[in-house]
Amino acid sequence: MLRAVTKCLYINPVAGRRMMSHSSLAGKVAIVTASTDGIGLAAAQALGKRGAHVVVSSRKQANVDKAVSQLRSENIQVIGTSCNVGIEQDREKLISLTLEKCGGIDILVSNAAVNPFFGNILDSTDEVWTKIFDVNVKASFLLTKQVVPHMEKRGGGSVLFVSSVAGYQPMPALGPYSVSKTALLGLTRALAPELAHSNIRVNCVAPGIIKTRFSSALWQSEDVTNEFMKQLCIKRLGVPEDIGGVVAFLCSDDAAYITGETITVTGGMNCRL
Ligand SMILES: NC(=O)c1ccc[n+]([C@@H]2O[C@H](COP(=O)([O-])OP(=O)(O)OC[C@H]3O[C@@H](n4cnc5c(N)ncnc54)[C@H](OP(=O)(O)O)[C@@H]3O)[C@@H](O)[C@H]2O)c1
Numbered sequence: 001m002l003r004a005v006t007k008c009l010y011i012n013p014v015a016g017r018r019m020m021s022h023s024s025l026a027g028k029v030a031i032v033t034a035s036t037d038g039i040g041l042a043a044a045q046a047l048g049k050r051g052a053h054v055v056v057s058s059r060k061q062a063n064v065d066k067a068v069s070q071l072r073s074e075n076i077q078v079i080g081t082s083c084n085v086g087i088e089q090d091r092e093k094l095i096s097l098t099l100e101k102c103g104g105i106d107i108l109v110s111n112a113a114v115n116p117f118f119g120n121i122l123d124s125t126d127e128v129w130t131k132i133f134d135v136n137v138k139a140s141f142l143l144t145k146q147v148v149p150h151m152e153k154r155g156g157g158s159v160l161f162v163s164s165v166a167g168y169q170p171m172p173a174l175g176p177y178s179v180s181k182t183a184l185l186g187l188t189r190a191l192a193p194e195l196a197h198s199n200i201r202v203n204c205v206a207p208g209i210i211k212t213r214f215s216s217a218l219w220q221s222e223d224v225t226n227e228f229m230k231q232l233c234i235k236r237l238g239v240p241e242d243i244g245g246v247v248a249f250l251c252s253d254d255a256a257y258i259t260g261e262t263i264t265v266t267g268g269m270n271c272r273l
Helices: 002-009 038-049 061-073 088-102 126-153 175-196 222-230 240-251
Strands: 029-032 053-058 078-082 107-110 157-162 200-207 262-265
Touching: 029 038, 029 088, 038 053, 038 061, 038 107, 038 240, 053 061, 053 088, 061 078, 078 088, 088 126, 107 126, 107 240, 126 157, 126 175, 126 200, 157 175, 157 240, 175 200, 200 240, 240 262
Parallel strands: 029 053, 029 107, 053 078, 107 157, 157 200, 200 262
Antiparallel strands: none
């Protein structure tokens, strides 16, 4: 126990060492989960525009094909595969395809999440909690565990989790989902010191209300939108590109000295000090 703690406190000289030129992700391979729409697609786009070879995925092959052809039309180096992150064989397929076609892994953006439940938290079931935690939290951890040895072979890497403003302040009717997003803040903090020894940084982004299909219940009603707008300093809802750029920054060498951190991207919502 004492040895393990000592190991974690040991200041590793390679942790956070600069590995690439400013902003450029040329030569890097980036896996982005749930990347055929919304924030994941914008993250893949931002990473690809900075030179990374991106691997996009989501549950439906038709969505993957569409995202791949969109990104290729933007001159982004990209491959894609179907992958439901809650299924072990799919996660394995994603990793093995990446290694086979791209030769290694430098960046993991774990973006997938589900929310099958709206209502009072006490009405949520065992099944709901299992589904939410399997996809939103466990899959993020298990994918990280799978990519770490491959990042180590490349001398380091970057892991990025997509949490939510709801991880800081649970949203009404979204109790179990919000708690899963809080868990990702903890996962970021738990992994960062261990992985610093391998020159792997672990960070997290917590979006506010971003206009996507996933959040449509929050912005389709004008009344609800107006309520949220009161909480914002920047008086507009976010768009996926607002998150994509921050993801790319955190995965790039410009963020070489940032690890264990969560950046909120909320238009100035009051969710933390
Ligand atoms: N939008 C917001 O306001 C907001 C705010 C805070 C945090 N977030 C977080 O941002 C992330 C992305 O949300 P979004 O708003 O960008 O959603 P979105 O636009 O609805 O896109 C969801 C993406 O996830 C894929 N997907 C869904 N379930 C999946 C699974 N089990 N495995 C793999 N892929 C899956 C979908 O494609 P398929 O249907 O083909 O699987 C699609 O590509 C989530 O983690 C969410 O919690 C969003």
